[in-house]
Amino acid sequence: RVGVRVKDDKGNIPYDSSVGFEKNFLTLExxxxxxxxxxxxxxxxxxxxxxxxxxxxTAGGSFYSNDSLAFVKDLSPQQAKxxxxxxxxxxxxxxxxxxxxxxxxxxxxxxxADSQKNMVPLTKIQFIETTISPLIGEAIHRFxxxxxxxxxxxxxxxxxxxxxxELVRSNKDLEQFAYxxxxxxxxxxxxxxxxxxxxxxxLKKSLDAKTNEYMNFxxxxxx
Numbered sequence: 001r002v003g004v005r006v007k008d009d010k011g012n013i014p015y016d017s018s019v020g021f022e023k024n025f026l027t028l029e030x031x032x033x034x035x036x037x038x039x040x041x042x043x044x045x046x047x048x049x050x051x052x053x054x055x056x057x058t059a060g061g062s063f064y065s066n067d068s069l070a071f072v073k074d075l076s077p078q079q080a081k082x083x084x085x086x087x088x089x090x091x092x093x094x095x096x097x098x099x100x101x102x103x104x105x106x107x108x109x110x111x112x113a114d115s116q117k118n119m120v121p122l123t124k125i126q127f128i129e130t131t132i133s134p135l136i137g138e139a140i141h142r143f144x145x146x147x148x149x150x151x152x153x154x155x156x157x158x159x160x161x162x163x164x165x166e167l168v169r170s171n172k173d174l175e176q177f178a179y180x181x182x183x184x185x186x187x188x189x190x191x192x193x194x195x196x197x198x199x200x201x202x203l204k205k206s207l208d209a210k211t212n213e214y215m216n217f218x219x220x221x222x223x
Contacts, residue, residue, distance in 0.1 A: 001092075004100070006140055007045055011035045013108065021113070025090050039084040044097040044109045052079050053119070058122065060129040062104075064096035066118040078203040089111055094119035098128045102137035 001020030005116040009033040015026055040063045041054075043049050047061055052075060053212050056063045065071050072080065072097055087095050092113040100108040110128060112120055 001111075001113045003111040003113075004122045004136065005032075005041060005045075005111060006100075007034065009153075012040060013045060013125055015111075016108070018111075022090070025086065028086050037084065038082050040095075040097045041109050041111060043107050044099050047099070047106060050079075050082050052082070058129065060126065062096060062129055063100040064112075064120045064122070064123050064125050066093045066094050066120055093117045096120040096125055096128075097127060100137045100139040100140065101132050107137055107140050113204055122140060152164055 003015045003016070003018035003021055003026075006016040007013045013032050013034060014030040015021070018026060021029075031040065032039070032048060040053070043053060044061065044063055047096065049057055049063075053063060056065050056071070068088055072083065072085070075083075090113075093114060094112070094114040094117060096110075096112040098110040098112070099106045100110060110133060112128075114120070
């Protein structure tokens with residue numbers, strides 16, 4: 001049985017894919033969270049082994065046991081609280097949890113389980129650590145990067161759409177202001193024009209040609 005757990009931005013580590021695990025096992029294991037639960041999968045991702053884990057630990061940070069029932073039997077009641085025990089309850093005697101890394105970050109784990117003993121030898125775990133795990137880590141990173149890029153593109157499209165709508169509204173407001181301002185100015189201009197016309201008529205005889213020309217210009221411009 002093989003499963004790949006991938007952590008999300010909320011610390012959940014559901015199985016992103018799996019082969020061979022029973023449905024009820026996955027139902028119990030999928031809701032695990034790094035900040036809430038205790039077991040090997042969480043500690044493999046966080047790289048925070050407890051003391052009794054160290055007998056199961058490889059140099060690459062993986063946990064493996066070829067006789068998990070015997071391992072659990074030797075634990076004190078207090079130590080046993082650090083393990084959920086679902087693997088043992090489902091009869092998995094060979095268990096391995098291999099960190100999936102992208103560069104220096106652990107982004108998930110590969111979980112191996114078998115009902116028989118001695119099915120996860122160290123050479124197999126080391127091969128997975130050095131060859132398979134980095135490839136999966138790179139694939140997860142690329143998938144996440146493409147997903148984030150898609151979100152960014154959608155955000156950018158929404159931003160452009162919102163800014164365009166704001167510009168259209170602004171232009172409409174400007175046009176409305178120009179119309180209102182033009183309309184509101186007509187009355188005062190007509191009043192000035194009428195006053196100048198009366199002034200010109202009353203003072204016509206005393207106005208020189210240049211002043212009369214200015215008044216005619218003011219009257220025409222206000223119409």
